[in-house]
Amino acid sequence: MSDLLRLATAGSVDDGKSTLVGRLLFDTKSVLADQIDAVTRASVDKGLATPDLSLLVDGLRAEREQGITIDVAYRYFATPRRSFVLADTPGHVQYTRNTVSGASTAQLVILLVDARKGVIEQTRRHAAVLALLGVPKLVLAVNKIDLVDDPATVFTEISAEFNQLTDKLGWSSEDVLEIPVSALHGDNIATRSTNTPYYTGPSLIEHLESVPADADSTGEHSLGLRFPVQYVIRPRTADHPDYRGYAGQIAAGAVAPGDAVVVLPSGIRTTVERIDTPDGELAVAQVGRSVTLILADDVDISRGDIIASVADAPEPLESFEATVCWLGDKPLRPGARLLLKHGTRTTQAIVASLIERFDEQRLVAAENPESLQLNDIGRIAVRVAEPITADDYRVNRHTGSFLLIDPAGGNTLGAGLVGDVLSSVEVGAGV
Structure with missing residues (x-):
């Protein structure tokens, strides 16, 4: 326990x-x-x-x-x-x-x-x-x-x-x-x-x-490594002239020196050479731990990239369907241009279509709604300017969630879940 x-x-x-x-x-x-x-x-x-x-x-x-x-x-x-x-x-x-x-x-x-x-x-x-x-x-x-x-x-x-x-x-x-x-x-x-x-x-x-x-209920341990890069560390000091580390928090799985990993969305493969922390090196780092990864090869990596295990690395997504809880005062309509924040990556996005709106009181779904109002839950189709590396939300809550943000004011307008999360609910039966 x-x-x-x-x-x-x-x-x-x-x-x-x-x-x-x-x-x-x-x-x-x-x-x-x-x-x-x-x-x-x-x-x-x-x-x-x-x-x-x-x-x-x-x-x-x-x-x-x-x-x-x-x-x-x-x-x-x-x-x-x-x-x-x-x-x-x-x-x-x-x-x-x-x-x-x-x-x-x-x-x-x-x-x-x-x-x-x-x-x-x-x-x-x-x-x-x-x-x-x-x-x-x-x-x-x-x-x-x-x-x-x-x-x-x-x-x-x-x-x-x-x-x-x-x-x-x-x-x-x-x-x-x-x-x-x-x-x-x-x-x-x-x-x-x-x-x-x-x-x-x-x-x-x-x-x-x-x-x-158990953290397994959120998919944290059932997946291989998911490591969103938050910051690239290059101190350029006399003691560490060639140091290049990638700092972040492990969102799923674990990592150890010698592990084969892939950098997404570029798809470049390398291995983990060392795991640094303020308290020294680690032999293994588990989900939830904030660490700095040192890779064996000189790879072009920036904030927003994800370092993942080779065995089960997700495919980068340029378009996908998602369930969203709309939190904006103004309604969401097809064609809306927003910012999408997934992990440490923020990119431009467009809501291509509204697929259905979920009535949480009667547990029924209306197809092709004209809009989603404040607190509405619905399924949408999204296209992003830069691909995101996301898992289905039902597989991992941390790597399968994202925010929709107002590009003008920076306010959060929606909370999104990658995949058809509504399928887990008995839609249409009513209560």
């Missing part, structure tokens, strides 16, 4: 997400004493009998809602068994782009619903986005379970509706868990609660500690 789990939260406004995140930080003793004291004083001033744990994280959320900051907040906490990096995303529908950002690297997402409201439109939208992003594990936290008259029946009905949805979206039953919780009172957060005798599963933290989080 990995000792680090990357997770994210998602949910609609006022489902209690801030309180849940605050409770996780509080129950794992991941906040300082003076922070707790400040929250306690503020809670007393508000006339509350117990600390309002949402105050631990509400500051940034308030800024988001005022339009000052619209971003993803990262929280760090740990238990004796595992460390966690949590991406706390805003709940408003217009911030779906932030949910995409926060969940793009998550191994598990906690999706909140209010027990009094059940599965709503935003729940279905978030679930569809998470499915398309290939999030391996999902927890439905049915929050505020203490505020309904018949919690056992409510929990059963919400779980059944959600299971039907996730089944259509491609998750197996082993990858989805529903937990009745009260973030305010701590029921089923750190320990199992006696207030929910109808629930016999683990608490939220128990599940987070035990859920498998």
